[in-house]
Amino acid sequence: MTDLLAKFDRFAAEHQTLLDAGLLDPFGVVMEEVLSPTRAVIGGRETILVGTYNYMGMTFEPSVLAAAKAAIDRFGAGSTGSRVLNGTFAAHVGVEAALREFYAMDHAIVFSTGYQANLGMVSTLAGKGDVIVLDADSHASIYDGCKLGHAEVVRFRHNDAADLDRRLGRLPKEAGRLVVLEGVYSMLGDVAPLKELVAVAKAHGAMVLVDEAHAMGFFGPHGRGVYEAQGLEGEVDFVVGTFSKSVGTVGGFAVSNHPKFEILRLVTNPYRFTASLPPAVVAAAEASIRCLMRAADKRERLWAATRALHAGLREAGFRLATETAESAIIAVLMPDQEATVAMWDALLRHGIYVNMSRPPATPAGVFLLRCSLSSEHSREDVATIVDRFIEARASLAAAAAA
């Protein structure tokens, strides 16, 4: 009998090496208690969370928690069904109405996760004979959406409009085209030049889908995303987003003004062949989205915290992935896996949680300690985070010298 799990032995050995070195497991963090959008208890110690994508700090917002509790009482713990059968409650309709309002679009469809939103939209929009042209640094959910569908898939070099133009120019005239972009790329935290990319896509007669997962709430006058900040309303055909970042719960969605959009509910497998979100989750999401319509103060605090962390880490001599604080993700570049894991471990021991990222999640050969800010990180928090980065680095240098 061939052991089907043997193909993963190399990964298992690599992971074991890390654990044998006495380091904490970057993929096995347990939060014993979550105290606020910026604090949790990890390993018995109060830790500042600097890697949770909780951009707008909505996870403990009183109106959000109240809506979730009321929905449990009104609808029960779960829907036990698909959106197209028994799984659509008033709460699901309510969150879709809030999304239409937030984006000022005619249609909104809610999926059970952000991953499934991309899986469903990408695999269904582009069918046999169509071509998907996507940014090489696209999220795994977009790549998996490509694999699930039957379209041809072509990549262009990250954020490169001329490269997109060349690849679209090579396609047969008759092929339907879907260009897939992201507003903020989550590994390096860099923002896409959507204006240029969308213009190229439109010149080639392509429909455009933009994933704004890491931009909702704090890009553009209404917080709709990078496409809004760059003045592209009416140019983007489909916007995909998530409830698991700025909205503070879980779920995914797509919004559009396309007049035929609603048919997607009946033909998209990752929508119709899975259970709908629990009522408490969609009710929380609706309450949160309605708060985000009036969250100018949170937005300002988030940008202030982000700029302060970028400046503080740079001043302390850390190498950052972007010249300026382009988004609420500040990625610290590390030389290799060993240094990354060691620094990640030292940071956690100093009460700071960040994300450790490495290939293949990151672009070619890049190792990162990825920080994401929240509107609820205070000025003092940011100063503490920078101090602890410096202390953690010093502790490693001392250990190496000993």
Place this chain on the structure above:
Amino acid sequence: MTDRAETLARLLELIAPYNVRGVELSETTRFAEDLELDSLTVMDLVANIEDAWDINLPLNLLPELETVGQVADAVVRLAAR
């Protein structure tokens, strides 16, 4: 540049910078096993091949293309299209 021999020669030039293990490059060289290219390196190489012949090499084809010779065949076919 759609002649098979020319295509192969140019392809070998494009692959050379990625041959960090210094294996002998030929028709039968395998990308995964011999060159040990990871998915991110493959991404780079594919983009370079596409630009060299002004073609798109769809991702869907990649699982079928295990050797240098198979890529040469695919390039000849796509460039003729």
